[in-house]
Amino acid sequence: MNFGKFAISALSLALAFSLSGCGKTESTGDTVIKIGSVAPLTGPQTHIGKDNENGARLAVDEINARGLELGGRKVTLELFGEDDQAEPKTATIVAQKLVDAGVVAVIGHLNSGTTIPASKIYHDAGIPQISPSATAVAYTAQGYHTAWRVMANDAQQGRALGQFATGKMGAKRIAIIDDRTAYGQGLANEFEKAATAAGGEIVAHEFTNDRATDFTAILTSIKGKTPDLVFFGGMDPQGGPMARQLKRLGLTARLLGGDGLQNANFVKLAGVDAEGVVASSPGLPIDSMPGGPDFRKRYEAKYGAIQLYAPYAYDAVNVLVAAMTRADSADPAKVLAALPKTDLQGVSGPIKFDAKGDTTGGAITLYEVKDGAWRVLETVK
Amino acid sequence: MDIFLQQLVNGLVLGSIYALVALGYTMVYGILELINFAHGEVTMIGAMVALTVIGALLGAAPDLPGVLVVLAGILVAIPACMALAFTIEKIAYRPLRKAPRLAPLITAIGVSIILQNLAMLIWGRQYVSFPAILPTRKYEFLGANISLLQIAIVVLALAVMAGLWLLVEKTRLGRAMRATAQSREVAELMGVNVDRVISATFIIGAAIAAIAGVMVSAYYGLAHYYMGFMLGLKAFSAAVLGGIGNIAGAMLGGLLLGVIEALGAGYIGDLTGGFLGSHYQDVFAFFVLIGVLVFRPSGLLGERVATRA
Numbered sequence: 001m002n003f004g005k006f007a008i009s010a011l012s013l014a015l016a017f018s019l020s021g022c023g024k025t026e027s028t029g030d031t032v033i034k035i036g037s038v039a040p041l042t043g044p045q046t047h048i049g050k051d052n053e054n055g056a057r058l059a060v061d062e063i064n065a066r067g068l069e070l071g072g073r074k075v076t077l078e079l080f081g082e083d084d085q086a087e088p089k090t091a092t093i094v095a096q097k098l099v100d101a102g103v104v105a106v107i108g109h110l111n112s113g114t115t116i117p118a119s120k121i122y123h124d125a126g127i128p129q130i131s132p133s134a135t136a137v138a139y140t141a142q143g144y145h146t147a148w149r150v151m152a153n154d155a156q157q158g159r160a161l162g163q164f165a166t167g168k169m170g171a172k173r174i175a176i177i178d179d180r181t182a183y184g185q186g187l188a189n190e191f192e193k194a195a196t197a198a199g200g201e202i203v204a205h206e207f208t209n210d211r212a213t214d215f216t217a218i219l220t221s222i223k224g225k226t227p228d229l230v231f232f233g234g235m236d237p238q239g240g241p242m243a244r245q246l247k248r249l250g251l252t253a254r255l256l257g258g259d260g261l262q263n264a265n266f267v268k269l270a271g272v273d274a275e276g277v278v279a280s281s282p283g284l285p286i287d288s289m290p291g292g293p294d295f296r297k298r299y300e301a302k303y304g305a306i307q308l309y310a311p312y313a314y315d316a317v318n319v320l321v322a323a324m325t326r327a328d329s330a331d332p333a334k335v336l337a338a339l340p341k342t343d344l345q346g347v348s349g350p351i352k353f354d355a356k357g358d359t360t361g362g363a364i365t366l367y368e369v370k371d372g373a374w375r376v377l378e379t380v381k
Numbered sequence: 382m383d384i385f386l387q388q389l390v391n392g393l394v395l396g397s398i399y400a401l402v403a404l405g406y407t408m409v410y411g412i413l414e415l416i417n418f419a420h421g422e423v424t425m426i427g428a429m430v431a432l433t434v435i436g437a438l439l440g441a442a443p444d445l446p447g448v449l450v451v452l453a454g455i456l457v458a459i460p461a462c463m464a465l466a467f468t469i470e471k472i473a474y475r476p477l478r479k480a481p482r483l484a485p486l487i488t489a490i491g492v493s494i495i496l497q498n499l500a501m502l503i504w505g506r507q508y509v510s511f512p513a514i515l516p517t518r519k520y521e522f523l524g525a526n527i528s529l530l531q532i533a534i535v536v537l538a539l540a541v542m543a544g545l546w547l548l549v550e551k552t553r554l555g556r557a558m559r560a561t562a563q564s565r566e567v568a569e570l571m572g573v574n575v576d577r578v579i580s581a582t583f584i585i586g587a588a589i590a591a592i593a594g595v596m597v598s599a600y601y602g603l604a605h606y607y608m609g610f611m612l613g614l615k616a617f618s619a620a621v622l623g624g625i626g627n628i629a630g631a632m633l634g635g636l637l638l639g640v641i642e643a644l645g646a647g648y649i650g651d652l653t654g655g656f657l658g659s660h661y662q663d664v665f666a667f668f669v670l671i672g673v674l675v676f677r678p679s680g681l682l683g684e685r686v687a688t689r690a
Binding site: 041042043044046047180204205206207208209211212213214216217218220221223224237240241244245248249250265268269270271272273 | 383384387388391392395501505506507508510512513517519526528601602603605607608611642643644645646647648650651658659660662663
């Protein structure tokens with residue numbers, strides 16, 4: 001036997017072993033079901049991304065501890081956490097990687113800008129995607145039967161913000177800044193529509209990006225148009241320094257934002273200049289959520305303080321597993337058929353889907369920073 | 382008018398920070414003809430070290446005056462960056478001094494990536510916030526708001542530039558640097574210890590970068606592990622604008638670039654009727670870079686080769 005033949009036989013032997021290895025776990029009845037979780041785990045949004053993954057992981061660990069049976073066999077869930085760097089380009093690569101790895105469903109992505117391009121890949125592969133936090137209207141408007149979300153979308157949030165700005169906050173001259181991501185732009189546009197409809201005047205619409213830290217130029221330009229409110233569609237790494245620079249330039253306008261600002265990191269970055277900033281968040285405040293305080297206790301015991309969307313990632317996993325249980329299978333096609341009948345009492349509230357895959361009747365809560373922490377102003381339906 | 386003045390002030394503050402970082406690029410280029418792409422990361426390390434010291438000091442003695450705490454941060458960051466730059470030069474660039482010019486350039490990019498990831502491991506991926514301990518007094522000047530911090534940044538930057546000017550023009554080391562820049566071989570024959578001069582150039586550039594790093598994090602109220610990347614590219618553009626290798630050019634280029642950016646981002650939306658928006662802010666630096674490379678590759682002050690250091 002020459003070396004080539006030897007090598008080939010050695011390889012095939014190794015292959016046979018590895019295959020039999022797979023078969024063995026199946027035959028003992030402990031089937032592993034792979035679920036993907038995608039969020040930015042590097043870059044400025046890491047803290048929120050890790051939070052999403054931890055929320056999903058907590059749900060997976062709890063379900064595994066309880067024990068799950070599908071089609072008469074005991075199954076174990078395994079969560080594959082991937083990093084999309086909040087980059088649309090990376091998101092599609094990671095999505096393809098998960099599809100190739102044979103996941104049956106994906107929890108994610110975190111940002112609308114990454115969720116939307118990735119959704120095409122999941123749709124082509126026919127596996128369900130449940131985003132805990134992508135709120136851009138466009139995500140579920142593509143007609144994909146695989147695209148779902150467990151959070152109120154930007155149309156609902158932008159409407160609430162626009163009405164609140166012109167109503168309770170009494171703003172007449174409004175300046176808008178958005179970060180040109182699918183999320184920031186979508187939210188800012190919905191806000192603009194609602195605010196204009198309610199009688200507000202848009203005096204400026206400026207743009208930045210989701211890596212910027214210098215807003216002095218656009219804020220100065222905005223200052224020249226004497227707004228009484230500045231709306232920012234974007235996330236806290238930009239919102240924090242923006243709040244500081246707003247005060248430093250002597251603008252008297254108040255800062256208003258969406259759920260991207262409504263977290264502890266924003267207050268840390270903006271320091272004292274966070275005082276008086278108002279932001280909304282879909283759903284109820286964590287402590288007013290039906291399962292909120294209890295969830296907080298379980299989460300914090302394992303991962304430390306909740307950053308933002310962990311309850312939604314947790315709910316997304318439970319929605320998925322509930323659909324699997326109804327279908328009595330982890331087969332993506334059967335799970336997708338079962339998802340529309342979702343009626344789950346989640347941590348964040350009751351979850352039901354409309355025909356597009358959006359949640360029905362999501363509440364929006366408005367918060368204001370007072371004494372260095374977010375306080376609830378009011379919840380609107 | 383007051384808005385224009387405010388944009389101008391914003392631009393000058395940003396520009397003086399660019400100028401400080403640009404000095405590091407230009408000094409090294411003047412002597413080695415090497416674009417030290419890791420310089421932006423040295424700036425970032427300066428900011429991070431200073432923030433760590435500031436955090437520790439505030440934890441130990443919260444009643445200390447803010448200015449003193451920040452000063453202590455700078456004083457620790459400077460030697461830290463100097464040591465870092467010395468090490469980088471010794472490990473990454475010196476062995477390649479006789480290699481083709483592309484090799485050290487690629488190494489510089491490698492060092493930059495290593496430093497970024499190192500910083501991510503040490504300080505984490507989150508934005509680190511700069512505690513609000515500096516006085517926030519503001520002055521009104523013809524309708525523009527000028528904060529004490531902005532004045533301090535510009536004054537300190539000018540002082541550093543003046544100090545560097547004196548060092549290059551009036552001291553023995555400065556003369557050795559200028560001689561090395563003109564001709565390394567001849568300088569060596571005249572008894573200049575070229576290795577020492579090159580080390581000194583890196584170290585001085587790093588000290589200035591450390592100051593710039595603290596300034597930029599104090600100004601924006603935060604620091605993060607990849608802040609050096611964009612800052613480095615902008616400063617590099619500023620150095621090219623002024624004429625790379627020319628110290629006065631780096632100062633001028635930095636200030637100009639800051640003003641161009643501020644005015645550009647502030648007015649582009651109104652001037653183009655909303656067709657181009659302020660999200661093109663970061664593009665101006667690179668427009669300038671391309672423009673200079675096409676129309677005046679030697680930069681604004683580039684031809685005065687004799688004074689480069």
